[in-house]
Amino acid sequence: MSSVTVRGTALASVTPDRAHVSLALSHLAADAATALDEVAERSQQLESLLAGLEFEKADWVTEGVQVAEEYQWKNDTNVLVGHRASTAVTVTVRSLDLVGKVIRDGVTTAGASVRSLVWRVDADNPAHRRLLSEAALDARLRAQAYVEALGLRLGEVELISEAPIAAEPTPGPQPREMMMAKMAGSDSAELSVSGGLVELNAEVHVRFAILP
Numbered sequence: 001m002s003s004v005t006v007r008g009t010a011l012a013s014v015t016p017d018r019a020h021v022s023l024a025l026s027h028l029a030a031d032a033a034t035a036l037d038e039v040a041e042r043s044q045q046l047e048s049l050l051a052g053l054e055f056e057k058a059d060w061v062t063e064g065v066q067v068a069e070e071y072q073w074k075n076d077t078n079v080l081v082g083h084r085a086s087t088a089v090t091v092t093v094r095s096l097d098l099v100g101k102v103i104r105d106g107v108t109t110a111g112a113s114v115r116s117l118v119w120r121v122d123a124d125n126p127a128h129r130r131l132l133s134e135a136a137l138d139a140r141l142r143a144q145a146y147v148e149a150l151g152l153r154l155g156e157v158e159l160i161s162e163a164p165i166a167a168e169p170t171p172g173p174q175p176r177e178m179m180m181a182k183m184a185g186s187d188s189a190e191l192s193v194s195g196g197l198v199e200l201n202a203e204v205h206v207r208f209a210i211l212p
Contacts, residue, residue, distance in 0.1 A: 165207050
């Protein structure tokens, strides 16, 4: 039986559920121990301010600690200028009105620098399910348009997949061909920070039977 395979898509802009703020701590000193002690002290200050904002231990993670010699190019040669210790802390912020305060206090109190700010939508956000439904409906509309344009009728669904669906083997000695679809792989004055809207997309591949 003949069939048609289509890709349905859906797109929506959604208010984020959380933010991930990555704060870096770094210090250059004459020796490794001094540099590391300074970063350790500032990391404790950062932990204290997060606790003061009612963050739990599980809300932030330390992303490694590094201590290395640092050189500068002077008089046509590399000169050792000291040892740099560095670390980074990524904080998950669910009360989005606290994002600006976390950044401001982290910079002013602990001497941190902002490495990144990423907005995320939770996996259980209802928008995900809604997008999947819209993508499936889009697939049916596309398939319906194709078959009606050819004077045929759309039959039952044969296969639904989030990955591209391979073409059926062609009868006879012809080599098997694969049909692939490209997949889409996101105090002092308060700092004003907004997550805006996060763009979500959904994609589904559906194979329908074609009736004469």
